[in-house]
Amino acid sequence: MSAQPGQLPPFVNYGVMPLLNLVVAFLISGIVVWFIGESPAEALRTLLEGAVGTGEGIGFTLFYATNFIFTGLSVAVAIHCGLFNIGSEGQAYIGGLGAALVALTLGDVMPWYVTAPFAVVGAALFGALWALLPAYLQATRGSHIVITTIMFNFIAAALMVYLLVNVLRVPTAMAPETRIFAEGGQLPKLGWLLALFGLKIGAAPFNVSFLIALAMCVVVWALIWRTRIGYEIRTTGINPTAATYAGINYTRMVVIAMLLSGGLAGMMALNPVMGASARLQVEFVGGAGFVGIAVALMGRNHPVGIVLAAILFGVLYQGGNELSFWIPTISRDMIVVIQGLVILFAGALEYMFRPALARLFSRTPRSGEPAVAKA
Numbered sequence: 001m002s003a004q005p006g007q008l009p010p011f012v013n014y015g016v017m018p019l020l021n022l023v024v025a026f027l028i029s030g031i032v033v034w035f036i037g038e039s040p041a042e043a044l045r046t047l048l049e050g051a052v053g054t055g056e057g058i059g060f061t062l063f064y065a066t067n068f069i070f071t072g073l074s075v076a077v078a079i080h081c082g083l084f085n086i087g088s089e090g091q092a093y094i095g096g097l098g099a100a101l102v103a104l105t106l107g108d109v110m111p112w113y114v115t116a117p118f119a120v121v122g123a124a125l126f127g128a129l130w131a132l133l134p135a136y137l138q139a140t141r142g143s144h145i146v147i148t149t150i151m152f153n154f155i156a157a158a159l160m161v162y163l164l165v166n167v168l169r170v171p172t173a174m175a176p177e178t179r180i181f182a183e184g185g186q187l188p189k190l191g192w193l194l195a196l197f198g199l200k201i202g203a204a205p206f207n208v209s210f211l212i213a214l215a216m217c218v219v220v221w222a223l224i225w226r227t228r229i230g231y232e233i234r235t236t237g238i239n240p241t242a243a244t245y246a247g248i249n250y251t252r253m254v255v256i257a258m259l260l261s262g263g264l265a266g267m268m269a270l271n272p273v274m275g276a277s278a279r280l281q282v283e284f285v286g287g288a289g290f291v292g293i294a295v296a297l298m299g300r301n302h303p304v305g306i307v308l309a310a311i312l313f314g315v316l317y318q319g320g321n322e323l324s325f326w327i328p329t330i331s332r333d334m335i336v337v338i339q340g341l342v343i344l345f346a347g348a349l350e351y352m353f354r355p356a357l358a359r360l361f362s363r364t365p366r367s368g369e370p371a372v373a374k375a
Contacts, residue, residue, distance in 0.1 A: 127266015
């Protein structure tokens with residue numbers, strides 16, 4: 001039996017179409033690079049060498065990817081419940097506050113492996129609480145989750161600036177940041193992991209939070225596809241009316257999904273706050289909450305796909321830094337354009353090729369099936 005019109009086989013939906021979107025994004029990026037007088041092939045070579053050509057480059061790539069895994073999972077959990085959480089940026093901000101408070105409190109007296117579990121809980125709890133009010137307003141008052149969460153991003157940023165300037169800043173310091181965490185409040189690097197492959201991590205801040213992110217992928221997979229509450233979340237996302245008719249509490253599902261989403265976003269702060277800078281600073285999220293939207297869409301809201309998409313964006317970030325350094329005519333703004341094109345085709349234009357592919361595969365018989373003769 002051939003694919004139904006409008007439907008695609010899984011390998012096309014989860015493999016071919018994302019790859020096609022990515023190829024088109026890079027082709028258009030190559031045209032832009034050629035237009036400014038540079039060689040697209042040389043630019044691509046420089047980008048890939050900078051991202052995966054050395055142990056240090058791979059370390060930076062995986063460091064950036066760690067942020068995007070957390071925020072991609074955050075967005076994906078909400079989407080499974082039919083919610084579009086634009087607030088991962090602000091939830092990660094507030095999650096950083098939770099992680100920093102734990103590191104400042106326990107880092108002086110406990111080793112990192114004791115501090116880390118409390119920091120994970122603190123970051124997740126603060127991020128979840130920041131998502132609670134938008135979830136409640138959506139579930140009980142009909143306030144659109146996109147509007148409330150994006151507004152909460154600005155509130156979170158203003159709150160963090162106030163706390164870092166007036167409450168948490170070291171009195172003698174000029175920069176709005178906390179003191180450096182003690183060794184017990186820092187996550188160790190994963191240089192040993194890359195050393196297994198004969199690579200040296202160098203100055204890359206690749207740290208234990210990467211393993212925590214992978215563990216969260218397993219947790220999300222088990223929760224969404226192997227538990228009753230995950231089934232209820234997915235059912236609510238597919239058809240809220242039918243879910244309510246079946247006895248599923250819509251309000252409860254929306255709140256639970258957003259708490260999980262906010263908690264995952266809050267845990268993203270572990271990577272830059274405790275793993276890289278060892279202190280809480282302004283704007284440490286760096287747009288990772290918004291990139292997580294594209295990561296979730298490109299990864300089809302599945303943990304495996306999210307990991308692969310996060311690594312892709314890690315390559316773009318690290319390779320883009322190297323590209324702007326070695327080819328000065330390709331400025332940092334140009335790198336942002338290239339990243340934006342990938343996000344555009346992975347997100348806004350993700351379904352551009354779906355109708356043509358659906359028509360193609362609806363006419364293609366599976367192996368062993370006779371083709372249907374036209375009248």
